[in-house]
Amino acid sequence: MTAEPLITLTDITKRFGTLTVLHDISFDIGRGEFFSLLGASGCGKTTLLRILAGIEPPSAGQLRIDGQPMAGVPAHKRPTNMVFQSYAIFPHLNVEENIGYGLRNLKISRAEAVGRVAEAIELVKLYGLAKRNAHQLSGGQRQRVALARALVMRPKVLLLDEPLSALDKKLRQEMQLELRALQRSVGITFVFVTHDQEEALTLSDRIAVMSGGRILQIDTPRGLYDRPTSIEVAEFVGTMNLMPCTVRSSTADLVSLDAGAAGALTGVCPGVAPANGTAAFLALRPEKVRLVTRVGKDDANSLQGTIREVAYLGDRIHYQVAIAGVEKPFVIFSNAAEASQELAAGAAVALTWPRDAGLVLCR
Amino acid sequence: MMRHIDALWVYAVLFVAFLYGPVMLLPLFSVNDGNFATFPLRGFTLRHYASMWDNGAMMSALANSTRIAIIVAVTSTALAISAALAITRYRLPGAAPIVGFMMLPLVIPSIVISVALLVIIIRFLGIPLSLWTVTAGHILICLPFSLSVLMARMEGFDPSLEEASRDLGCSAWKTFWRVTFPLAMPGVISSLLLGFIISFDEFVIAFFLTGTESTLPVFLFSQLRFPNKLPGTLALGSLILVGSTLLVILAEVIRRRGVQSNNPGDI
Numbered sequence: 155m156t157a158e159p160l161i162t163l164t165d166i167t168k169r170f171g172t173l174t175v176l177h178d179i180s181f182d183i184g185r186g187e188f189f190s191l192l193g194a195s196g197c198g199k200t201t202l203l204r205i206l207a208g209i210e211p212p213s214a215g216q217l218r219i220d221g222q223p224m225a226g227v228p229a230h231k232r233p234t235n236m237v238f239q240s241y242a243i244f245p246h247l248n249v250e251e252n253i254g255y256g257l258r259n260l261k262i263s264r265a266e267a268v269g270r271v272a273e274a275i276e277l278v279k280l281y282g283l284a285k286r287n288a289h290q291l292s293g294g295q296r297q298r299v300a301l302a303r304a305l306v307m308r309p310k311v312l313l314l315d316e317p318l319s320a321l322d323k324k325l326r327q328e329m330q331l332e333l334r335a336l337q338r339s340v341g342i343t344f345v346f347v348t349h350d351q352e353e354a355l356t357l358s359d360r361i362a363v364m365s366g367g368r369i370l371q372i373d374t375p376r377g378l379y380d381r382p383t384s385i386e387v388a389e390f391v392g393t394m395n396l397m398p399c400t401v402r403s404s405t406a407d408l409v410s411l412d413a414g415a416a417g418a419l420t421g422v423c424p425g426v427a428p429a430n431g432t433a434a435f436l437a438l439r440p441e442k443v444r445l446v447t448r449v450g451k452d453d454a455n456s457l458q459g460t461i462r463e464v465a466y467l468g469d470r471i472h473y474q475v476a477i478a479g480v481e482k483p484f485v486i487f488s489n490a491a492e493a494s495q496e497l498a499a500g501a502a503v504a505l506t507w508p509r510d511a512g513l514v515l516c517r
Numbered sequence: 518m519m520r521h522i523d524a525l526w527v528y529a530v531l532f533v534a535f536l537y538g539p540v541m542l543l544p545l546f547s548v549n550d551g552n553f554a555t556f557p558l559r560g561f562t563l564r565h566y567a568s569m570w571d572n573g574a575m576m577s578a579l580a581n582s583t584r585i586a587i588i589v590a591v592t593s594t595a596l597a598i599s600a601a602l603a604i605t606r607y608r609l610p611g612a613a614p615i616v617g618f619m620m621l622p623l624v625i626p627s628i629v630i631s632v633a634l635l636v637i638i639i640r641f642l643g644i645p646l647s648l649w650t651v652t653a654g655h656i657l658i659c660l661p662f663s664l665s666v667l668m669a670r671m672e673g674f675d676p677s678l679e680e681a682s683r684d685l686g687c688s689a690w691k692t693f694w695r696v697t698f699p700l701a702m703p704g705v706i707s708s709l710l711l712g713f714i715i716s717f718d719e720f721v722i723a724f725f726l727t728g729t730e731s732t733l734p735v736f737l738f739s740q741l742r743f744p745n746k747l748p749g750t751l752a753l754g755s756l757i758l759v760g761s762t763l764l765v766i767l768a769e770v771i772r773r774r775g776v777q778s779n780n781p782g783d784i
Contacts, residue, residue, distance in 0.1 A: 209680050229683040242681035246699045255695075256685030307685065 160185045160343050161206070161311065166215035168201055168367075175201050176367045178215070183311075183345060188337050190346045190354040192390075193364035199347045200239075202364075203313050206345060208232045220310055230259070235304035236313040239320070241296045243288045243303075249275070250284040253302045260307070274302040277336070294325050301333075305340060314346045318353065330356050351391050355379070363387050379439075381424040385515050388437050395443070395484040397436040397457070397477070401428050401514070409514045411436055415479060419455050421512035434516050440487040442511040445473060445503050447496055454509035459484065461501045466490070473497065475505060543758060547751040552744075565752040572749060578736035579753070581648055582717050585732060589655040590712030594705060596656070597663035602697070605671040606679075616664075623661045630658065631725035638726065646728040654722040659715050663708040670704030671697075703771050710768035714761055733757070 159182035168176040175198045183189045191199040204210040205217065208229035217224040219233060235256070244252050253274050257267040275284055278298040283291070291299065297317055304312055318326045318333075334357050337344050348354050354361045355375040362372045363386075371378060371387045382388035385396065399411035399419060404427035411419045411434065421436045428434055449456045459475040462483050473486040484505065497503060550562035569575060600619065604612050622630060634654050638644050678700070682692040698705070720734040727735060733753075740750045 207684055209684070229680070230686045230688055234684075236681070236684045238677045238681055240675055240677050242675060242677040244678060244681075244696060255682070256687075259686030259691075303681075303685065 158185070159183060160187075160220055161345075162216075162218040164216040164218075166202070166205060166212045166217060168198070168205065168210065169213045174367060176205075176212075179369055180215075181362060181369060181372055183343060184359075186341050186343055188334070188344045188346065188357055188359045190348060190358040190361045191364055192348055192351060192354040192361050194349055194390075197364040198367040199349075199364050200315055203236070203315055203345065203347050206311070207234050207236045207313050209236075233310040234313055235307045235309040235311075237297075237300045237304050237315065237317045239315045239317070241300040241317075241320075243291070243296050243299055245288045247288065248284070249280060249286045249288075249291070249299055252288065252299050253306055255303060256307045270306050274306040277305065277340075278302040293321055294329065297321065297329065301336075305336075305342070309342065311343045311345060314344060316347055316349070319348075319350070326353075333357065355391070363390060365390075382437070382513065382515070383424050385435060385437070385517060388513070388515060393440050393485050395438045395440065395486075396482070396515075397438070397480060397512075399434055399436050399514075401430055401432045401434050403430055404428075408509065411514065413457075416457050416477070419457075419512065420509045421514045422510045423514040428514070428516055432516065434514050436512040437515050438484070438507060438512045440472075440485045443484070443486050443505050443507045445475070445486055445488060445494075445497055446506055447494070447501075447503060449504045449506060453506040455507050455512065457505045459503055459505055461497060461499050461503055464497065464499055475503065477505075540758065543751050544755040546748060547755045549748065552748065565748040569749055569752050575733075575736060575749070575753060578731050578733045581730055582733035585648060585652050585655060586713045586716040588652055589659055589716040590709045592652075593656050593659040593663045593712045594667075594708040597660060597667045597708060598698075598701070598705065600664055601667040601671050602693075605668060606676070616668075619664055620661045622658045627658065627719075627721040630654070631722045634722070635725050646726055648727065648730055648732070650726040650728075651723045651732060654726050655716040655719055658719070658722065659712040662711045662715060666708045666711065667701065667704045670701050674700050706771050707768040710764050710771075714764050714768075717757075718761065 161183040163182075164180050166176055166179040167174065179202060191202060193199045201210060205212050206219075208224065208227060208231075224232065244255065247255065250271055254267055254271045257270060260267075262270075271284075275281065278301050280295065280298050280302065283295065286295075288296070288299075297320075300317070318329050321329060330353060333344075346354075346357060355378075358375055360372060360374055361378055363370045363378065365386055371383050373381070378387060378391045382391065382394075385394075388394040388396075397413060397416070397419070399413045402410045402412045402418070404410065404423065407422060409421050409423050409427055411421060413419050413436070419436055445461075446453075457477055459477045461473055462476050463472075463474040465472040467490075469490055470487050471490050473488065474483045475486055476483045486505065545558075547565055548561055548563065549558050550560040550564070551558075603609060604616060609615065631654070634650075634657075638646065638650055644650060678696055679692055682696045683689070687695060718734065719732075720738065723732040723735050724738070731739065737750050737754065740746045
């Protein structure tokens, strides 16, 4: 990411009648970045993408792309192109005509247009399908045509609206890798909308997690996973175990918590530490916790629990552990090679983790 | 195997006979070698068909009807395309009542429409009756048919196709010609054929609104007073019967093909 952002959104708001679907959205997207908008359906991510494309006008706020204000610039004059969720392949045109559709609107020679189409067909690996009709294509091929049709325009920004959601799992994983490689090779900024957190983590340089028309957090995949700033983000990205606590005291790098009957616990706070006495949660990732039969002297944090379920997944084992006073059982992942045979359903166990492994989050 | 003849079978045969039997008399008498349309038949001839071309009044009525039908089909289709676009692409306040209003000529008896138009054209507008007034009346009754065919077609395709076209640099106008119109083509063709047939066959409005010149149905009606001219009109009637049937079948085939393909753009 270079210093000067390619896209700048300032206080973008969108209302449909009395319903506000986007509330004062402000952030930047860098040049050449693979940026994802992640959220459940109805969170406003697609609307935001359509505002970037110029298909929907924002109700308020400013949008700049490459320094140019986009207010009043219609979709067909923006340096953006979109891959639609339905792919929107023109059914009356063949593959080649679909890909070349937009080139007629650029001031380029016929020869150059033909060359660009051939190049795009190669780029998305549709060799030999140039004359195929749209309805003779498979889902994956349609997706490639939609991608080529947008890329051939050489946009500054490529907008992708859940482009992989219609594909089956195996094809989707293949396309994820290809999409990432493609983005690196063309160097175009991608803005990618998805509801699939795994997909967002796999593909993106940075991810904006959205909910209810607001941005909850923008960070790298690693940052979102390791340092979620809210319980919503923590639960949306990966699995998170939550232990209700009260803040007892806090120093610059450690928060001491009172977990009632479970005793004293410690954790770190990604933002400003909450005031003493505040109700909070200690959030623990499943792989940060160790299951032991007896608590050792040097274990900083520990909880007592009972194993409910054991699921053997080959490389690792998933345990569900019931903790007194916690509604949802904890989910613990452990390496299958290291797991003890004694850890069977019904067994009483202790959960331990380092002093800074848990995050202190408030509702 | 024994041939199975039951009451239902008899009913079906009678049904078809009553429906199409009278119509079949037209071609039958048109090739009968006699000057009156009566039984017994006298022998085969094509002279009624041959003499048809010499009948100047009949030929000019045929030309009038064809001209009107083409103008009506094109105009009502063009009007219906814009209306269908507006209704299916934009959230119009009061769209439902507007559509209902445009569909109204379907249920109003054409005699009522004719009288109303006659009063308006003569009393309020002061326009002399001519083939143009007939054309206007026909556009009014064809519009609901064109509109329902085209609306069904345009509701059928993915709105993101038009958005994709805009996104790829086409203005609204270019998008219409490069995406919307080609995709609506089956609907456009069946609307044109329907409009042509309806206008060509229409009698009541043409009878009320025409001036000195007549359309074919009006001309045929006037010929009924002269029994010896009947075989000639029967010959023409037979030809029209064949032509109309072919056109209707064509319109239906095109419409069905548009509906059946899962890709709304296949023509």
